[in-house]
Amino acid sequence: xxxxxxLRQHDAVVTxxxxxxxxLASAAPDEQSGERLRHDLARWTEDLRRYAVPESRRxxxxxxxxxxxxxxxxxxxxxxxxxxxxRLAGRASFGTFFLGGRGAAHGGTxxxxxxELFGWLANSEGMPPSRTxxxxxxxxxxxxxxxxxxxxxxxxxxxxxxxxxxxxLRDGDTVCxxxxxxxxxxxxxxx
Ligand SMILES: CCCCCCCCCCCCCC(=O)SCCNC(=O)CCNC(=O)[C@H](O)C(C)(C)COP(=O)(O)OP(=O)(O)OC[C@H]1O[C@@H](n2cnc3c(N)ncnc32)[C@H](O)[C@@H]1OP(=O)(O)O
Numbered sequence: 001x002x003x004x005x006x007l008r009q010h011d012a013v014v015t016x017x018x019x020x021x022x023x024l025a026s027a028a029p030d031e032q033s034g035e036r037l038r039h040d041l042a043r044w045t046e047d048l049r050r051y052a053v054p055e056s057r058r059x060x061x062x063x064x065x066x067x068x069x070x071x072x073x074x075x076x077x078x079x080x081x082x083x084x085x086x087r088l089a090g091r092a093s094f095g096t097f098f099l100g101g102r103g104a105a106h107g108g109t110x111x112x113x114x115x116e117l118f119g120w121l122a123n124s125e126g127m128p129p130s131r132t133x134x135x136x137x138x139x140x141x142x143x144x145x146x147x148x149x150x151x152x153x154x155x156x157x158x159x160x161x162x163x164x165x166x167x168x169l170r171d172g173d174t175v176c177x178x179x180x181x182x183x184x185x186x187x188x189x190x191x
Pocket of ligand 1: 115116118119120123129130131132133134160161162182184185186187190
């Protein structure tokens with residue numbers, strides 16, 4: 001299979017997995033269905049273990065051209081405009097898997113999305129690797145499950161190894177959450 005076909009296949013599997021996680025989070029299956037599901041998941045887990053590859057060869061969370069960089073464990077997002085390391089803009093939506101309560105996204109999943117966006121801004125091609133030193137989120141309005149959202153993330157300023165980043169998540173004209181973060185460029189030998 002070509003690399004492009006593998007990437008497409010990975011994208012299709014992750015989309016399926018995302019739907020599965022949303023369905024799982026919404027369901028209370030009966031005993032028989034629950035047992036069948038457990039059995040099927042165990043079989044697939046064993047099957048996949050045979051195909052384990054080193055981190056550098058994985059698609060999961062490492063494929064910037066795919067929705068959510070090819071992972072199902074962050075809220076769904078796509079980047080529509082990218083001028084890294086300056087700015088990213090795009091669309092996002094939190095599925096039922098990310099429910100906190102009363103129809104609103106879990107508070108911990110919103111910084112997860114921001115960290116992801118900042119990670120891509122601060123580690124874009126040609127840049128030395130960097131890690132989050134801090135990330136502050138202000139929750140301005142609830143993020144509704146299934147709502148179509150938009151985001152913008154941008155570099156505010158750079159001071160030596162320090163890159164200060166900001167982001168906004170909106171539902172229409174409403175700012176739901178804002179974040180600011182510091183990413184520090186790693187020194188040689190830092191993990
Ligand atoms: C990594 C590559 C990934 C590639 C995949 C891409 C996709 C990514 C997708 C998702 C990826 C998501 C990404 C993730 O989730 S990364 C995972 C989450 N982050 C971590 O695990 C980081 C853990 N911490 C560290 O490793 C170190 O503490 C770092 C490297 C951050 C700094 O330790 P280091 O020993 O190197 O630096 P330093 O102490 O000399 O400080 C240097 C300067 O920084 C200033 N400072 C430091 N900390 C803070 C602070 N908290 N508040 C304010 N300021 C702070 C400090 O005062 C100093 O300033 P100045 O005195 O020079 O002015």
